[in-house]
Amino acid sequence: MAVLKGNAVVGQAGGPTVVINQSLVGVIQEVQKHPQIETLLGARYGVRGVIDDNFIDLKRQPTEMLEIVARTPASALGATRDKPNDEYCLKIFEGFRKHNVRYFFYIGGNDSAQTANIVNKIAQREKYDLQVVHVPKTIDNDLLVTDHCPGYGSAARFVASAFIGDNLDNRSLPGVKINVLMGREAGFITAASILARRREDDGPHLIYLPERSFLLERFYEDVAAVVSKYGRCLVAVSEGIRDNEGTYWATKLAKQVEKDSFGNVQLSAGAGALGEFLAGMLKQKLPQIKRVRADTYGYLQRSFPGCTSEVDAWEARLVGQMGVSYAVGAGGKDGSVALVRLPGTSYAVGTEFVALDRVAPAKPPFTKGVPCEYISPAGNYITDKFLSYVQPLVGELPRVGWFEQINTEEIWG
Amino acid sequence: MAVLKGNAVVGQAGGPTVVINQSLVGVIQEVQKHPQIETLLGARYGVRGVIDDNFIDLKRQPTEMLEIVARTPASALGATRDKPNDEYCLKIFEGFRKHNVRYFFYIGGNDSAQTANIVNKIAQREKYDLQVVHVPKTIDNDLLVTDHCPGYGSAARFVASAFIGDNLDNRSLPGVKINVLMGREAGFITAASILARRREDDGPHLIYLPERSFLLERFYEDVAAVVSKYGRCLVAVSEGIRDNEGTYWATKLAKQVEKDSFGNVQLSAGAGALGEFLAGMLKQKLPQIKRVRADTYGYLQRSFPGCTSEVDAWEARLVGQMGVSYAVGAGGKDGSVALVRLPGTSYAVGTEFVALDRVAPAKPPFTKGVPCEYISPAGNYITDKFLSYVQPLVGELPRVGWFEQINTEEIWG
Numbered sequence: 001m002a003v004l005k006g007n008a009v010v011g012q013a014g015g016p017t018v019v020i021n022q023s024l025v026g027v028i029q030e031v032q033k034h035p036q037i038e039t040l041l042g043a044r045y046g047v048r049g050v051i052d053d054n055f056i057d058l059k060r061q062p063t064e065m066l067e068i069v070a071r072t073p074a075s076a077l078g079a080t081r082d083k084p085n086d087e088y089c090l091k092i093f094e095g096f097r098k099h100n101v102r103y104f105f106y107i108g109g110n111d112s113a114q115t116a117n118i119v120n121k122i123a124q125r126e127k128y129d130l131q132v133v134h135v136p137k138t139i140d141n142d143l144l145v146t147d148h149c150p151g152y153g154s155a156a157r158f159v160a161s162a163f164i165g166d167n168l169d170n171r172s173l174p175g176v177k178i179n180v181l182m183g184r185e186a187g188f189i190t191a192a193s194i195l196a197r198r199r200e201d202d203g204p205h206l207i208y209l210p211e212r213s214f215l216l217e218r219f220y221e222d223v224a225a226v227v228s229k230y231g232r233c234l235v236a237v238s239e240g241i242r243d244n245e246g247t248y249w250a251t252k253l254a255k256q257v258e259k260d261s262f263g264n265v266q267l268s269a270g271a272g273a274l275g276e277f278l279a280g281m282l283k284q285k286l287p288q289i290k291r292v293r294a295d296t297y298g299y300l301q302r303s304f305p306g307c308t309s310e311v312d313a314w315e316a317r318l319v320g321q322m323g324v325s326y327a328v329g330a331g332g333k334d335g336s337v338a339l340v341r342l343p344g345t346s347y348a349v350g351t352e353f354v355a356l357d358r359v360a361p362a363k364p365p366f367t368k369g370v371p372c373e374y375i376s377p378a379g380n381y382i383t384d385k386f387l388s389y390v391q392p393l394v395g396e397l398p399r400v401g402w403f404e405q406i407n408t409e410e411i412w413g
Numbered sequence: 414m415a416v417l418k419g420n421a422v423v424g425q426a427g428g429p430t431v432v433i434n435q436s437l438v439g440v441i442q443e444v445q446k447h448p449q450i451e452t453l454l455g456a457r458y459g460v461r462g463v464i465d466d467n468f469i470d471l472k473r474q475p476t477e478m479l480e481i482v483a484r485t486p487a488s489a490l491g492a493t494r495d496k497p498n499d500e501y502c503l504k505i506f507e508g509f510r511k512h513n514v515r516y517f518f519y520i521g522g523n524d525s526a527q528t529a530n531i532v533n534k535i536a537q538r539e540k541y542d543l544q545v546v547h548v549p550k551t552i553d554n555d556l557l558v559t560d561h562c563p564g565y566g567s568a569a570r571f572v573a574s575a576f577i578g579d580n581l582d583n584r585s586l587p588g589v590k591i592n593v594l595m596g597r598e599a600g601f602i603t604a605a606s607i608l609a610r611r612r613e614d615d616g617p618h619l620i621y622l623p624e625r626s627f628l629l630e631r632f633y634e635d636v637a638a639v640v641s642k643y644g645r646c647l648v649a650v651s652e653g654i655r656d657n658e659g660t661y662w663a664t665k666l667a668k669q670v671e672k673d674s675f676g677n678v679q680l681s682a683g684a685g686a687l688g689e690f691l692a693g694m695l696k697q698k699l700p701q702i703k704r705v706r707a708d709t710y711g712y713l714q715r716s717f718p719g720c721t722s723e724v725d726a727w728e729a730r731l732v733g734q735m736g737v738s739y740a741v742g743a744g745g746k747d748g749s750v751a752l753v754r755l756p757g758t759s760y761a762v763g764t765e766f767v768a769l770d771r772v773a774p775a776k777p778p779f780t781k782g783v784p785c786e787y788i789s790p791a792g793n794y795i796t797d798k799f800l801s802y803v804q805p806l807v808g809e810l811p812r813v814g815w816f817e818q819i820n821t822e823e824i825w826g
Binding site for chain 1: 428429455458484488491512582688706710711823825
């Protein structure tokens, strides 16, 4: 194939991460090196910007602003939750044809890979030369093929840091504390809470992922056992926990809230309600426990500035740069940039350009969950093997100090 | 009065902050300079440790650990929520007498100042020479006399950082986002969300404090007006908002949840429920708004490591050191260490030793709220005057970048 000359579109989609702009700036940087890419159009609010003809000229942005944007959380171009069907994708394609767009870089998760794949197939059918590249991003860490996803390391870092603080909080004022974490389908974010452990009796003491059934009776037993051992209990729960029939507890709860007469009070029964529900049930079933509290970390996990993993930021930049590099050298092949953990290194990554069909397949599984080997046999904790996987992605966490207990007898001794 | 020779007790009480151990280490450091203080006893779990004879010898802790403990969130000695009455305080006093304790440093908020005051009066009545010092700490920033409270600057920094991220999140995926923040009586923490604003259209767009009545109808109007102007709305709400009869919305909600038949679902109706409630009501009343979400920041506000205000850490150390310094030089006067903002400086603080009766008075007001001049006349926003008050306590926040919108016509020029 001859050198593909024309314009490029880059877009961002789905829930924000704190490093998604690193990938965007990676694309901008790398595009400068390839004169066959004439104008670099930033689509406002994902592919919606292509349809609405709403673009930003990314080659003409003040240079000094680029590194600041890279370190800024959430999508600088705006994002969309639209899940385009074939008709929608045809409109995107028409937008590309109108502006002689020959390169399309879409930064996002599984939905974005699917969109990229459909647009790519339309271009092939229409015999229009278009180089489509998916640049991975998701705090959920659930994309196929890639070792891990840019955005995850920083979300994991936030959660681990939060649990360090919450464990100390729970130590100073003992009781049961439940934290509900993001992850409808995959428990990677929740699993990262284990990084907070420093001492044998540190929390989290129980970790529940969507990959295992969550049974209330079992939960009460687990908590009672931890409280009787340590006098307190810190729990990490995925928002996506399900009962043994595979129904989300959050959905069950929402239905119950809807069904029951509830006066003039309208509850939205979001993730926040799940924490309140679990705390409420514990208070009822284990009345001997004095303090039971629940928090839901919510959007903080994907947008909190100042708690970014350096490795994550670096890798997010890398996949953006490599997306352009692969596009220019791919000779017409579509693809997604995957991170590869290099064997025989303490931790180093490379990238690989994999076909879109592998990342956005036509048949399930569309995403991946936490592998069995990372989950304890009892299904309420995480294995050391996961620690080796996650630690390099998160970096060094805040150090924590404590006093040595010197007994009163020794003091007066 | 002659030099008071004997042992000292230091304790920590109430909800944790990320700098409360700075004050503790400040006490430990300063005590080294005064040989008349023989043993420094760290009471485990506040004054409960005095009654249980549960102490740590703080002069014999590994030196290298002290600075690490200082930077560690939450009470290293453990804390208590006990609110001692006269009988309880008499037991504390007996514990002191038993161990020849002549100095008592109590790090905490208003309840701790009250405890310190009662114990002090018992000692006076018993003609037992005891030097009682209250060292201020509370994220709520509601103590009398002092310009501000150690612990507040870091909580404010966490909230401001979180709103920077959440505002960007809300920009990339527009909708209504409600964040419920700590502060039952005082709105200082919630008010700090205003520090997140960089651009004219940045959130938070609405800020509701416990110092003003919160009326639902007014809330719907406020949100609708912001959404029609900006296409989105970011809201900061104190957990302590009340209706126009002075009843907490959280309490009303809890009563409603308790009263209504609610199947087998037990909700705890904590602060998390308030956010879900406000989001649910908005969805019902303003169905034209597509996305409404609520988060409750919860304990993260008081325990998140790695987001500490340097000024706050420094001042927390200072009040601990000065507590000892005042105690040794006070000649029998009890007191609390207050921070004083020095006039004629951009920002510098000194300290003052004020009588316990002023910080822990017998009659209300026991605490202070956000002054009128810091709240907008409409009661749904914060004034610039508050910004000047709070900015120095929080320090420099993460920088945020954005692109210049260059219209499509200009691109294709």
